[in-house]
Amino acid sequence: MPEYLVKENALADFFQVLAKGHRLLAPQGQGDNCQLAVVSGPVSLNYANTHLSPKTVFFPQTEKILAFHKLADKPHYNVYQDLGDHAEPTVIFGIRPCDARGLSVSNKVFQNDRFTDPYWKGKYDQTVKIGLACLDPSPQCFCAAMGGSPFGELGLDVLAYPKAKGLGLKTLTKVGEELIKAAKAEPTDLANELKDLEKKAIAAQGPLDDYQTINKRQIMELYKADHWPNTAEPCLGCGVCTFFCPTCHCFDIQDEANEIGGLRMRNWDTCMSPLFTLHGSGHNPRPSKTERVRQRFMHKLKYIPIKQDGIRGCTGCGRCVVMCPANIDIRSVAALMAQASA
Amino acid sequence: MIVNNPYLPYPVRIADIMIDSPDKSLRTFKFEFLEPEDEKRFNYLPGQFAELSVPGQGEIPIGIASSPTEKGYLLFTVNRTGQVSSYLHNMRIGDVMGVRGPLGHPYPYPDLKGKNIVIIASGFAVTTLRATVVYLLHPDNRPDYGRITFVYGARSPGHLLFREDWQAWQKRDDIDVFVAIYKMVPGWTGKVGFVPAVLQEICPPAANTAAIICGPPIAIKTTQPVLFEAGYKPENIIMSLENRMKCGLGICGRCNVGPEYVCKDGPVFTLAQLNELPPEY
Amino acid sequence: MGNLETITQKIRDKAKNLLSSGQAEVVIGYRQGTIPLVAAPFFARKAEDCDKLVWSSFARLNLANYLPSRKGKVALVAKGCDARSAVGQVTENQFPRENLYILGVPCSGLVDPALVAAKEPRPIREAKETDDAITISGQDFSLDIKKEEVLRRNCRTCSHRTPTLSDELTGPEVPSLQPDDFSDIKDLLAKTPAERLVYFKDLIKDCLRCYACRNACPLCYCPICFVDETRPQWLGKSNDPMDTLTFHLLRGLHCAGRCTACGACETACPVNIKVREFNRVLDRSVQENWSYEPGLAWEQKPPLTVYQPNDPAEFIK
Numbered sequence: 001m002p003e004y005l006v007k008e009n010a011l012a013d014f015f016q017v018l019a020k021g022h023r024l025l026a027p028q029g030q031g032d033n034c035q036l037a038v039v040s041g042p043v044s045l046n047y048a049n050t051h052l053s054p055k056t057v058f059f060p061q062t063e064k065i066l067a068f069h070k071l072a073d074k075p076h077y078n079v080y081q082d083l084g085d086h087a088e089p090t091v092i093f094g095i096r097p098c099d100a101r102g103l104s105v106s107n108k109v110f111q112n113d114r115f116t117d118p119y120w121k122g123k124y125d126q127t128v129k130i131g132l133a134c135l136d137p138s139p140q141c142f143c144a145a146m147g148g149s150p151f152g153e154l155g156l157d158v159l160a161y162p163k164a165k166g167l168g169l170k171t172l173t174k175v176g177e178e179l180i181k182a183a184k185a186e187p188t189d190l191a192n193e194l195k196d197l198e199k200k201a202i203a204a205q206g207p208l209d210d211y212q213t214i215n216k217r218q219i220m221e222l223y224k225a226d227h228w229p230n231t232a233e234p235c236l237g238c239g240v241c242t243f244f245c246p247t248c249h250c251f252d253i254q255d256e257a258n259e260i261g262g263l264r265m266r267n268w269d270t271c272m273s274p275l276f277t278l279h280g281s282g283h284n285p286r287p288s289k290t291e292r293v294r295q296r297f298m299h300k301l302k303y304i305p306i307k308q309d310g311i312r313g314c315t316g317c318g319r320c321v322v323m324c325p326a327n328i329d330i331r332s333v334a335a336l337m338a339q340a341s342a
Numbered sequence: 343m344i345v346n347n348p349y350l351p352y353p354v355r356i357a358d359i360m361i362d363s364p365d366k367s368l369r370t371f372k373f374e375f376l377e378p379e380d381e382k383r384f385n386y387l388p389g390q391f392a393e394l395s396v397p398g399q400g401e402i403p404i405g406i407a408s409s410p411t412e413k414g415y416l417l418f419t420v421n422r423t424g425q426v427s428s429y430l431h432n433m434r435i436g437d438v439m440g441v442r443g444p445l446g447h448p449y450p451y452p453d454l455k456g457k458n459i460v461i462i463a464s465g466f467a468v469t470t471l472r473a474t475v476v477y478l479l480h481p482d483n484r485p486d487y488g489r490i491t492f493v494y495g496a497r498s499p500g501h502l503l504f505r506e507d508w509q510a511w512q513k514r515d516d517i518d519v520f521v522a523i524y525k526m527v528p529g530w531t532g533k534v535g536f537v538p539a540v541l542q543e544i545c546p547p548a549a550n551t552a553a554i555i556c557g558p559p560i561a562i563k564t565t566q567p568v569l570f571e572a573g574y575k576p577e578n579i580i581m582s583l584e585n586r587m588k589c590g591l592g593i594c595g596r597c598n599v600g601p602e603y604v605c606k607d608g609p610v611f612t613l614a615q616l617n618e619l620p621p622e623y
Numbered sequence: 624m625g626n627l628e629t630i631t632q633k634i635r636d637k638a639k640n641l642l643s644s645g646q647a648e649v650v651i652g653y654r655q656g657t658i659p660l661v662a663a664p665f666f667a668r669k670a671e672d673c674d675k676l677v678w679s680s681f682a683r684l685n686l687a688n689y690l691p692s693r694k695g696k697v698a699l700v701a702k703g704c705d706a707r708s709a710v711g712q713v714t715e716n717q718f719p720r721e722n723l724y725i726l727g728v729p730c731s732g733l734v735d736p737a738l739v740a741a742k743e744p745r746p747i748r749e750a751k752e753t754d755d756a757i758t759i760s761g762q763d764f765s766l767d768i769k770k771e772e773v774l775r776r777n778c779r780t781c782s783h784r785t786p787t788l789s790d791e792l793t794g795p796e797v798p799s800l801q802p803d804d805f806s807d808i809k810d811l812l813a814k815t816p817a818e819r820l821v822y823f824k825d826l827i828k829d830c831l832r833c834y835a836c837r838n839a840c841p842l843c844y845c846p847i848c849f850v851d852e853t854r855p856q857w858l859g860k861s862n863d864p865m866d867t868l869t870f871h872l873l874r875g876l877h878c879a880g881r882c883t884a885c886g887a888c889e890t891a892c893p894v895n896i897k898v899r900e901f902n903r904v905l906d907r908s909v910q911e912n913w914s915y916e917p918g919l920a921w922e923q924k925p926p927l928t929v930y931q932p933n934d935p936a937e938f939i940k
Contacts, residue, residue: 031740032895048746051894061831062861065349068397078397078438079353079376082344114606115591118344136762139748140658219600223620234664236688238835240893250595253349253588254860257398264349267860269594270833275851276596277586277622280402280423283559285585285599285622295598295622303601325684325839325891327656327663425854 002177003194004169004185011167015043017183018091022128025057026093036092045162048138049096049317053246055106057092058123061243061268065119065253069261080264085122091179094132097152097159098143098317102246103129104155105315108308109249119266128179133161135197137205140318142331145208148315150201151194161197170194211334214301215310222302223294227336232293234326239270241296241320241328247304247313250276271295297333348591351395351440352380357415359435364500368466369431370407370419373441384444386410387451388473389582389610392443393590394418394430402426403587403605406444407469407504409476411483416441419469419503445590446609449474449554449580458488460546462565464495464537464557470582471556472504475511484516491546495522495537499530520544538564548573554580559623566613576614583609583616583623599623625754626794630678630728633793634700637726638673641698647724651686652676652700659750659759660736664689676700678793680734680752680770683890684839691717691844699723700793702730704777704885706786707918708841711881714924717844727789729797732770732778733886737895739773742766777886777899780807787919805907811900812907823868823901829894830867836898839891842878849873875901880909880925881917912937 006014018024019039027047028037034047036054066080095103103124110120134141134150143150153159157176161168168190171177214222242248252269256262269276272293277286286292304313314330321329344350354373362368371394375381386392388409393401402424408417422431433439449470459478463471475492477483492511496502502521512519522533522540533540537557545568553574555565562581569579585597585604592606600619602608634652641647654665654675662682667673678700686699687708697718699709706725712718734757739747743759743766751758758767780803785796805812814822834850837843850858850870858866884906888898909915912935913926926934 031744032737062863070397076353078440080351080395080397080440082347082350085344109593112592112606115348115593117591117593118347118349122344138746139761219618219620223600230666233666234689236835236838236891238838238891239831239833240835240891243831243833244893249593251588251593252860253401253594255396255398255400256859256861262398265859265861266594267862268831269588269596271595273851275853279584279586280421280427291622298600298620299598303598306601322658323893325835325887327658327661329657332657425856 002171003188003190004171004180005163005188005190006167006169006183006185008166010184012042014167014183014185015039015093018093018130018179022089022091024091024093036094039093043093045094045132045167047094049099049319052244053099053102053317053319054092054095055099055102055246055249057090057127058103058120059106059110059249059251063119063266064263065266066264067261068257068264070257071260085119087122087126090123090127091130092127093130093160095129095156096134096317097131097150097154097156098141098148098315099246100129100131100155101143101148101152101311101315102155102317105247105304105308105311105313106249107155128157128175129155130158130160130176131156133159133197134201135162137201138318140321141205141316142208142318143316144202144205145210145331146312146314146316147210147310149198150205151198154311161194168193209331209335209338211301211338213338214334215305217337219298219302219306222298222337225337228294229290231297231328231333231336232288232290235272235289235293235328236326237272237274237289237292238325239268239272240323240325242270242272243268244319244323246315246317246319247300271299293328297330297337300330301334301337349442349589351393351401351442352384353377353438354416354441356433356435356437356439359433362419362466362503364498366431367422368419368501368503369422370417370503371430373416373418374414376438381414384416384441386444387448388477389448389470390444390446391470391590391609392416392418392441392445393587394420394426395440395442396426396430396433397439399426399429401442401588402430403445403590405470405473405582405609407473409473409480411477411480417469417473419466421466442590446605447607449582449610454552455486456488456550458490458546458551460491460493460551460553462493462537462541462553462555462557464561464565465497465501466503467556467558467582468494468496468503471554472507474554475517476507479511479514479517488550489546490517491520491544492517493520493522493537493541493544495524495535495540497524498527499523518544536564537561538568541565541568542571545569545572548575548578552578552580554582556582576617577612579613581611581613581616583611585623627678627680627752627754630794631676634676634678634726634728635673637791637793638667638676638698639670641724642668642670642673646696647698648695650676650698650700650726651689652726653678653682653686655679656681659747660734660739678728680732680757681750683733683775683886685841685885685887687712687841688839688887690723690841693718696722697724698726700726700728701786701789702728702733702885703781703783703786704883705841706789707783707883708885710788710918710921711883711925712841712844713921715881715928720921725786725789725791727786727792729785729792729794730778730781731784731797732774732781734770734773735775739768742768742773775886775889776807776897777884777889780805781884783883783919788921805903808900808903808907811904823871824864826900827867827871827896828864830862830871830896831894832862832867832870833893835891835893836888836896837874839887840878841885841887842881843874871898871901875905878902879905880913880915880927882906883918
């Protein structure tokens with residue numbers, strides 16, 4: 001049976017076992033201060049979502065990837081050296097299903113049909129991902145509209161949900177099953193309860209458009225639609241939407257050096273910046289914010305689904321909706337795309 | 343330690359530097375691998391590119407100008423435009439740096455077997471096409487392909503790269519070579535005119551023929567109508583795109599044209615493919 | 624009808640009028656946001672767009688930010704601070720006066736959502752407002768809050784709530800507050816330079832370098848910001864604390880004597896950094912040394928952009 005129960009009085013022990021041999025991360029703090037952090041006290045089950053998405057664990061804003069030194073008399077002069085993948089055995093408790101879906105989308109980018117990003121893979125493979133289902137989605141949530149669910153399982157090893165007196169668990173992978181067994185959770189049957197709760201949670205998101213017509217339209221029809229200049233006009237061109245998005249994965253590679261050597265780093269980058277695509281010649285394939293804003297929404301709602309069997313690059317977490325200083329709401333943009341005419 | 347880290351460049355030594363243009367904006371670098379094993383791992387075909395990695399400066403994606411049939415070295419022609427290329431232009435023979443690749447897809451050699459190929463190069467974009475001709479003319483490969491035509495134009499005789507190569511090809515009977523400069527200068531005995539005009543004059547029939555075009559966007563744009571007029575179909579017009587790149591692995595996100603990444607899914611595309619995609623290149 | 628509705632109606636009527644008469648090709652104003660407590664930038668070009676324009680105490684962005692490099696005639700819905708920004712852009716040659724129509728809104732201060740959240744942490748699904756209060760409601764609660772309890776910090780020290788220069792006011796002037804005495808940064812000013820460094824480093828520790836503060840700022844119109852320059856590259860691109868601090872310090876200095884305390888930077892910041900602390904210190908310095916406040920006259924130039932032989936120099940030692 002893949003379902004388990006941890007009673008309230010056994011929760012502390014349960015989390016202690018999860019932390020054994022692992023770094024245990026869970027959401028700490030409230031509101032804008034809620035972040036994944038190493039667990040030092042009791043694990044909270046009462047939070048809306050982490051301020052930044054859990055991609056930060058696998059893809060930190062800045063990561064040192066290679067090193068070199070510039071002294072000609074030393075061995076390996078000017079030869080780049082590997083710095084490892086900075087991975088350690090980790091359990092994350094409390095990933096919301098929207099964010100787990102985001103990790104799954106990003107995982108297919110970082111491990112694509114031709115190349116594997118070792119820095120992502122190292123951390124991804126060494127992390128057991130325990131989700132926490134949403135009984136009461138926030139006002140900005142629309143995961144169900146994007147094909148997910150407040151009880152979604154994609155990208156998770158275990159899905160947990162708060163019960164009146166404890167924690168319900170559904171194991172989804174072998175790794176998850178082993179961990180939960182080791183933590184001595186009691187096997188039980190929760191299938192019906194899970195179904196009921198999921199139905200309720202989806203209903204709580206209200207009547208939602210699923211923007212299905214976007215899938216049927218060709219790239220160029222969506223691309224040439226005439227709403228894009230108006231859609232983009234309020235955009236400030238900052239990177240907030242991309243930094244907070246659970247599936248935005250773009251980065252820059254930069255060398256930082258002094259007289260004796262230096263590091264090759266990768267840093268989050270954003271397609272909202274004109275520099276992102278600027279050629280050395282001065283030519284820019286996405287010269288204005290109209291092209292850049294279009295790129296972001298096309299990427300989320302058309303390009304990623306084409307490459308990932310219909311799974312969208314937007315998971316409905318609602319971070320960009322809340323965070324965009326100009327209130328460019330992806331739900332409104334998706335609606336425009338769904339009714340776009342060239 | 344990471345095994346097969348695609349971000350880790352192979353260490354190379356600059357074996358030679360050739361100044362290619364009168365204004366010194368172009369230099370061709372010849373690299374030799376520090377570790378002989380790395381040369382075997384760097385298994386490539388013309389049309390692919392690599393990231394030239396200059397410690398402390400960063401990386402630039404450059405098409406490979408040598409052919410795998412040329413053993414022991416790699417060639418890259420670098421135009422001085424940005425920070426990394428300017429620094430690289432000031433490096434010296436013997437300096438150590440990195441090469442990361444091969445990246446991207448080569449020209450579709452298996453699909454081209456049995457076909458005639460017309461190769462059209464403008465300016466310094468000739469590099470991967472120079473590699474292609476060297477590769478196709480190699481005795482192991484030449485029998486697999488039909489008639490080969492090479493059209494190449496540049497601003498002045500001084501701007502024509504790989505002079506020794508195309509002069510040698512002109513003497514062969516298994517390739518037709520047309521080299522042009524845009525404006526007549528005394529002493530020039532070849533063709534005069536922009537590449538599309540030269541192509542119009544000599545364009546081989548479209549039947550069983552594929553065209554490969556490389557050049558600045560304006561040259562590509564003006565060459566296409568000539569090919570259409572001669573009956574070439576978009577699926578037989580092959581091009582190589584350039585976009586700003588960082589990772590070269592289809593991950594860092596900036597070089598996309600619609601859902602395709604120029605680095606991972608290109609840089610080689612047919613015109614038929616590009617016709618379905620946003621013109622963001 | 625309350626003051627808010629009157630102003631909204633006036634903005635709509637005037638916007639239609641300006642568009643139909645050709646005095647403006649676009650009216651830049653606010654629409655109701657798609658989430659509670661937000662009014663969003665909106666660009667009205669046709670008469671039917673104009674009915675989406677609203678005035679509310681959630682209109683926190685500074686729309687003058689959209690003026691530089693814009694072509695054509697613009698009517699701008701502007702609070703006191705925003706109108707001063709627009710005037711500043713005219714004096715700094717970023718937008719021609721003849722293309723600008725300032726539709727000035729006398730403003731009683733805007734609501735800070737963080738202060739609302741501090742009073743009611745539960746998810747807010749709806750927010751309504753009257754002239755003096757807002758009513759927020761969620762799943763099973765509803766709460767009235769007096770606006771004066773949740774005004775943004777900059778609105779509590781604002782000395783130009785009614786636009787000083789505008790082409791037309793959309794409502795009656797609002798009484799001015801006491802002149803700004805910078806008492807809110809008294810503790811900061813009392814610190815030694817070393818203590819201030821510690822303070823500012825801590826202030827920006829969560830900065831992601833998303834540059835929302837810069838991009839929301841009507842003063843930051845440089846075609847290429849120094850942080851984005853690559854030749855030479857002044858700053859690293861990682862989240863190195865020193866690079867991040869350099870960004871904030873230099874941006875602060877670039878804005879010295881030009882900032883109208885509109886608070887758009889803090890509104891835009893996704894990690895709640897009090898970005899204006901940098902500006903506050905510098906604004907005080909400029910006021911003290913030059914008795915200058917930006918955006919109060921069409922002719923005046925910011926003191927740090929002009930040289931006078933008798934310029935005070937004490938502060939630089």
